[in-house]
Amino acid sequence: MVANRRLARSMNVEIYSRRLETFRFTETISCRLGIPTKSYGVDLRNRRCKYRRFETLHYPCAHVVAACAKVNLDAEQYVDDVYTLEPTLRVWENEFPILPDLSTWEVSPMTFELLPDRGLRRNPRGHPQSSRICNEMNIREKSDGKRCGICRLSGHSWNKWPNRNFHVGQSSGSGQN
Numbered sequence: 001m002v003a004n005r006r007l008a009r010s011m012n013v014e015i016y017s018r019r020l021e022t023f024r025f026t027e028t029i030s031c032r033l034g035i036p037t038k039s040y041g042v043d044l045r046n047r048r049c050k051y052r053r054f055e056t057l058h059y060p061c062a063h064v065v066a067a068c069a070k071v072n073l074d075a076e077q078y079v080d081d082v083y084t085l086e087p088t089l090r091v092w093e094n095e096f097p098i099l100p101d102l103s104t105w106e107v108s109p110m111t112f113e114l115l116p117d118r119g120l121r122r123n124p125r126g127h128p129q130s131s132r133i134c135n136e137m138n139i140r141e142k143s144d145g146k147r148c149g150i151c152r153l154s155g156h157s158w159n160k161w162p163n164r165n166f167h168v169g170q171s172s173g174s175g176q177n
Contacts, residue, residue, distance in 0.1 A: 001076065005069075008060035013070050014039065021045040021065040041065045047078065057082060 016023040021044040026037045040050045040063045047054060051060040058080030060068070060170040081087060122128070149158040156162065 001060075001065070004060065004065045004075075008066035008069055011066040013066070016067070016070065018071060021067075021071075023063075023070065025063050025066055035046065044068070044073075044078070054078075072085040 011025040011027055014024045014026055023042040024039055025042065026039045042049045042063045044064065046069055049055065049061055049063050051061050051063055054064050058077040060075045065075045065079055146157060147154050148156055148161055150161055
């Protein structure tokens with residue numbers, strides 16, 4: 001409530017109807033040029049706020065606190081009974097039964113043996129296994145294999161290039177380009 005009261009001071013009332021208990025607020029927090037201010041509607045009679053925290057949590061948000069401050073109402077009257085001390089104490093007013101002595105408990109003997117699943121163990125050696133889930137983006141298209149570094153054709157590599165002898169003889173022969 002303290003934080004909601006602090007936020008409520010930074011809100012301006014645009015329109016309100018005392019008869020219908022409805023309000024419209026604009027927040028002046030972080031007002032910057034070019035950025036429109038946010039506005040919220042509050043209906044105290046039906047316990048609704050456009051911010052939706054009021055009806056979800058059954059606790060007054062800053063907009064409800066600002067509306068109550070405008071018409072001199074106590075915002076704490078809109079706090080649901082769940083947040084009060086009485087329901088909490090009612091939960092703990094019942095006595096819990098005392099558990100009997102541990103030696104008197106009936107324990108059935110185990111009829112099976114628990115064995116660990118070795119497939120779930122981490123690999124102690126090598127690189128850790130990836131836990132990433134692969135999808136269709138991770139599947140490579142089938143390629144024709146490696147390509148030659150000189151002519152970029154598949155079927156051979158640069159060291160088994162069919163024109164290697166011709167190329168080497170031509171470039172070292174006359175010295176002309």
